[in-house]
C-alpha cells in the first residue's frame with residue numbers, strides 16, 4: 001500500500017480525483033493541524049467523525065432538501081437528544097471546539113433547537129450573571145434542564161440599541177421589574193430558537209428606575225412553563241416564519257404585557273440595582289454587550305469553514321467535471337484546468353486560510369479579554385470591539401462572495417440543491433446581518449480609527465495601540481514591490497499599510513474638515529461615512545494579511561511552509577490587484593508594478609494547481625458534514641446525482657395528483673374542443 005501525502009485517497013474513488021490527490025506535495029493531516037490550530041484538535045475531529053460514521057442513528061434519515069421545515073426540526077430534535085445523551089461517549093466534556101464539530105457533523109449548518117443556547121445564552125450568563133445567579137441558572141443551562149436564547153432585536157430596531165422599545169421598569173414596592181412591549185415595533189423579533197424551543201431568554205430591555213432611563217440592560221426571563229412548555233401569562237411568543245436559509249432554527253417574536261420578574265433577574269455581575277432602586281454602574285458602559293462580542297469573535301472561524309465547504313465542493317467537482325478542450329487535439333479537460341476557473345476558486349482558497357488564521361488570533365484575544373474583564377480590567381475591550389467589528393464584516397462579506405463564485409464554478413449542478421450550495425450561501429450570508437449589520441460594524445471600527453488618526457495628527461503616535469501603530473509610521477515615497485531583490489512579504493505588508501494609512505488619514509481629514517467648516521459632528525460623520533468604511537475595510541484586510549504572514553512564519557514543516565507560502569503569495573497579489581485603485585491614485589504603486597503583481601498572480605495560480613484538491617481536503621470535512629452530492633470525497637458525482645434525483649419526493653409516483661386534478665382535465669378539454 002502506497003502512503004500518500006493526501007490522506008483522503010481511497011481505493012475505488014473517481015480516478016480523476018485520485019490523480020489530483022496524488023500530486024499533493026504535503027501531508028493533509030499536518031495541514032489540518034494548522035487549520036484547526038492544533039494537532040490534537042485536528043486528530044480529535046477525525047476521531048469524532050469516525051465515531052459518528054459508525055452510528056447510523058446519528059445520520060440524516062434523508063437529504064435535507066427533501067424535508068419540510070417541520071420534518072427538519074423533528075429530525076434535528078431527534079439527533080440533538082441523542083447527542084446530548086451520548087455526548088460524553090463522543091466528545092470531551094465541556095470542549096466547545098469538539099461540540100462545534102459534533103454539531104456540524106450530526107445536526108448540520110441549518111441550525112437546531114438549541115443553537116442559541118450554546119452560542120449566546122450560556123455565554124451571556126457566564127459573562128454577565130453574578131456567582132449567585134450562575135449557581136441558580138448556569139448549571140441548569142449547561143445540564144440542559146432549561147433551554148435559552150438571547151432576545152435583543154425588535155421588529156423596529158436591531159442596530160440602534162438605545163432606541164429599543166421593550167422596557168423593564170423597576171417597582172420598588174414589590175422589588176420587581178415590569179417588562180412591557182408598548183407597541184408592535186417593540187416586539188422582540190429574530191432571536192434564534194425563541195419561537196418554539198426556548199423556555200428562558202436573556203432579554204435586553206431599556207431599564208427605567210424612578211423615571212430615569214438607564215439604557216439597555218440584560219435580564220434573565222422565564223418564557224414558558226417548565227413542565228408544559230406553554231407560554232407564561234403575559235407573554236406572546238411564536239415563530240417568525242421561513243427565511244432564506246437556517247430554517248431549522250425557530251427565530252421568534254416575543255411580546256410582554258406588564259410581565260413581572262424579580263429584581264434579582266437583572267444580570268448583576270457588573271451592574272446592580274439595590275432593593276431601594278439605587279443603581280450601581282458597571283466598570284465599562286458596554287460590558288453587557290459581551291454575548292455579541294463572543295459570537296463576533298467566533299464567527300470569523302465559522303465563516304471560514306462555510307467558505308471552505310463551498311470551495312471543497314467546487315474544487316473537487318472541478319476535478320471530475322470535464323467540459324471542452326484547451327488543446328483541440330486532446331480529450332476534454334477537467335474544468336479546473338481553465339485559468340478562469342482557477343482564478344475563480346484559488347484566491348478564495350487563500351482567503352479561507354487567511355480567515356481561519358485571523359479567526360484563531362481573534363479567539364485568543366477574546367479569551368484574554370474575557371479573563372481580564374472577569375477581574376475588572378476592561379482596558380482591551382475597545383480594541384477587541386474594533387477588531388471583531390471589522391473582521392466580522394469583511395470576512396462575512398468575502399465569504400458570501402466566495403461561496404457564490406464557488407456555486408457558479410459548478411455550472412448548472414451548482415444551482416441544484418444536491419450541491420447544497422444555496423443552503424451554505426444562505427446560512428453564511430446571514431452573518432453579514434446578524435451580530436451587527438456589516439456597514440454599522442465597519443462604522444464602529446471607523447470610530448476607533450478616527451481616534452487613532454487624531455492621535456497621529458496631534459503628534460501622539462506613541463500612544464497608538466499595537467493594532468494601529470502603523471498609522472503613525474511614515475511611508476516610503478513609492479512601493480518597492482518588484483524594485484528590490486526578494487524581500488519576502490515585507491514590501492507587500494508595507495504597501496497595504498500605506499494604503500490603509502492613507503485612506504484612514506484622508507477619511508479622518510474629511511470628517512474633521514467638515515466639522516471645521518461648521519458641520520455638527522453626526523452630520524460630518526454621515527457625510528464621511530463611505531470613506532470611513534473604506535478605511536475600516538482596508539485596515540481589516542491589512543490585519544488579515546498580517547495574521548497570514550505571522551502564521552506562515554511560525555510553520556516549521558518545510559512542505560507545509562512551501563504551500564502556505566504559495567497561498568500567501570497568491571493572497572497578497574490578489575488583494576493588491578483588488579485594491580489597486582487605492583495604490584495607483586497617489587502613485588505609490590505604478591502600473592508597471594501592477595503588471596508584475598498580475599504576472600505573480602498567474603504564476604501562483606499555476607503553482608497551486610497540483611495542490612488545489614489537497615488544500616481543500618485538508619479541511620477534512622466528511623461527506624456527512626458537507627451534505628453535497630457534488631462535493632463527495634470519492635468524486636462519484638454523476639451516478640449519485642441520478643440517485644438523488646430519483647429519491648426526490650416528486651418521483652414517488654409517476655403521475656402526480658396535480659396532473660390528475662388539473663393538467664389531465666385541461667388537456668382532455670383541449671382535445672375535446674378540437675373534435
Ligand SMILES: CCCCC/C=C\C/C=C\C/C=C\C/C=C\C/C=C/C(=O)SCCNC(=O)CCNC(=O)[C@H](O)C(C)(C)COP(=O)(O)OP(=O)(O)OC[C@H]1O[C@@H](n2cnc3c(N)ncnc32)[C@H](O)[C@@H]1OP(=O)(O)O
Pocket residue numbers: 096097100119150152153158159160161162192286289290292293294295298299300302303381382385433434435436437440444447448
Ligand atoms: C468553538 C466554539 C464555538 C462557539 C460558536 C460561536 C460562534 C459560531 C459561529 C457562528 C454563529 C452561528 C450562529 C449564530 C446566528 C445568529 C445569532 C445572532 C444573534 C444576534 O444577532 S444578537 C443581536 C446582535 N445585535 C447587534 O449586534 C446590534 C448591533 N448594534 C450594536 O452593537 C450597538 O448598538 C452599537 C452599534 C455598537 C452602538 O452601541 P450603542 O450603545 O448604541 O452606541 P453608543 O452609545 O454610540 O456607543 C458607542 C461606543 O461604545 C463602544 N462600544 C460599542 N460596543 C462595544 C463593545 N462591545 N465593547 C466595547 N466598546 C463598545 C464603541 O466603540 C463606541 O465607543 P466610543 O469610544 O467611540 O464612543
Ligand SMILES: Cc1cc2nc3c(=O)[nH]c(=O)nc-3n(C[C@H](O)[C@H](O)[C@H](O)COP(=O)(O)OP(=O)(O)OC[C@H]3O[C@@H](n4cnc5c(N)ncnc54)[C@H](O)[C@@H]3O)c2cc1C
Pocket residue numbers: 116150151152153156157158159160189190191192246251430433434435436437438439440443
Ligand atoms: C439569521 C439571523 C439571526 C439572528 N439572530 C438573532 C438573535 O438570536 N437575537 C437577536 O436579538 N437578534 C438576532 N438577529 C437580528 C440581527 O442582529 C439584526 O437583524 C441586525 O443586528 C441588524 O439590525 P436591523 O435588522 O435592525 O437592521 P437595520 O439597522 O434596520 O439595517 C437596515 C439598513 O440600515 C443601515 N443602517 C442602520 N443603522 C445605521 C447607521 N447608524 N449608520 C449607517 N447605516 C445604518 C444598515 O447598514 C442597513 O443597510 C438575527 C438576524 C438574522 C438575519
